[in-house]
Amino acid sequence: MEHLPEQYRQLFPTLQTHMMLASCSQSALAEPVSRAIQDYHDSLLHRGTNWKEAIEKTESARNEFTKLIGAEPDEVAIVPSVSDALVSVASALSVFRKKHVVYTEMDFPAVSHVWQAQCDYHVSVIPSIDGVIPLEQYETHISEETVLTCVPHVHYRDGYVQDIKAIAEISQRKGSLLFVDAYQSAGHIPIDVKEWGVDILAAGTRKYLLGIPGVAFLYVRKELADALKPKASAWFGRENGFDGAYAKDARRFQTGTPAFISVYAAAAALSLLNHIGVSHIRNHVKTICADACQYAAAKGLQLASAQGGVQPGMVAIRDERASETAELLKKKKVICAPRDEVIRLAPHFYNTKEEMRHAIDEIAAKMIDK
Incomplete structure (x- = not known):
């Protein structure tokens, strides 16, 4: 389902300048909306x-x-x-x-x-x-x-x-x-x-x-x-x-x-x-979240979501200073959603595997700096 971002990203002007990975809190605004x-x-x-x-x-x-x-x-x-x-x-x-x-x-x-x-x-x-x-x-x-x-x-x-x-x-x-x-x-x-x-x-x-x-x-x-x-x-x-x-x-x-x-x-x-179909959206989100979970683990980051069972609807990474990390990412135009001691990366159909990996790279770099 990699075609979904290619097909629909142009409907979201914010994506030209920002990586919007906070759909669990607020999704990007589409032009039709x-x-x-x-x-x-x-x-x-x-x-x-x-x-x-x-x-x-x-x-x-x-x-x-x-x-x-x-x-x-x-x-x-x-x-x-x-x-x-x-x-x-x-x-x-x-x-x-x-x-x-x-x-x-x-x-x-x-x-x-x-x-x-x-x-x-x-x-x-x-x-x-x-x-x-x-x-x-x-x-x-x-x-x-x-x-x-x-x-x-x-x-x-x-x-x-x-x-x-x-x-x-x-x-x-x-x-x-x-x-x-x-x-x-x-x-x-x-x-x-x-x-x-x-x-x-x-x-x-x-x-x-x-x-x-x-x-x-x-x-x-x-x-x-x-x-x-x-x-x-x-x-x-x-x-x-x-x-x-x-x-x-x-x-x-x-x-x-x-x-x-x-x-x-x-x-x-x-x-x-x-029009898009939620089943298509689910397949796409599952695919890029699965890749991101593996990528985050390879980077040494600790996932907060339970392992096994149904693929989580987002990628949640443990971070004792999650809000601080989110603010630093925001300055780099990566929008995520911290909650307690967790950074939540919540993609939608307009997001790509590369965006998720980029956000994880930035989080891993911040962890090293801390």
Whole structure:
């Protein structure tokens, strides 16, 4: 899949001057996405209003996201962020008698923040073992009293990819709903919510989905959505915005007017990703990450990601002064994403093997200087 960068790099002006290897935090901005943002701006600047267009663009973005994850449009809500999505889900679980919730040690901290604020639930954490969460851990920690199990598809810190289909089978057997945080996977790893048996999934657009902050998508399985009554719901979540009846689908999880400028960006970005095909993107990213892992090891660098299993979604290198190293690399126009004591190199379809190797050379040189 080496042809992907050749085919699409020209769409990303930043790549002419910078090596953008931080898609786990913020991907490069594509020209079609930039034009969509400008279209939103121009419609207000020159016509004064764009409500009808913006609503149409919202539906376009929704439809593109459903293609990306194998869902249907009425199973997807437009929300401000993944955190807002989880807050809304948490507010809807009171219809169930169970009061036990589990999340994992690998979840993004916002997940724990949401559940720490929920006084009505008994919450427990599934620990990792040597950087992974074996399926046996889910068997042990999910019980018949668990109403919801929260898991990340990809670990934000080192790119470890979990087997969501296998986890879903365990949670279903135990009678628990499954919430998947796909922020670190959507856009570069294929997702099929129906095939995997996922109940609820959320993803934002700022990272691998090529968008900007301000909008996220919440999938709720059709059969489940109508049973839930989220307290975090408002006029965009109603059958008719001006009456009190919940929408008859996942849209009931929507609240107020979306950030339309982010919706415009999302529609363009998702259209580009669907045009390329996420399976093609995954093959390319796996190939250059595998090469980079071998190259980093040969340079004497210590990888932070767990070995074995599915190829990680990024290359994570241990560095006690990761933030300092990232700033030094930034001065050389190599953009990466430090997290704690780890340098994360998170490529996308527009990146090359040579870029990854160059970044690793720079990191290795900094390690020697230290």
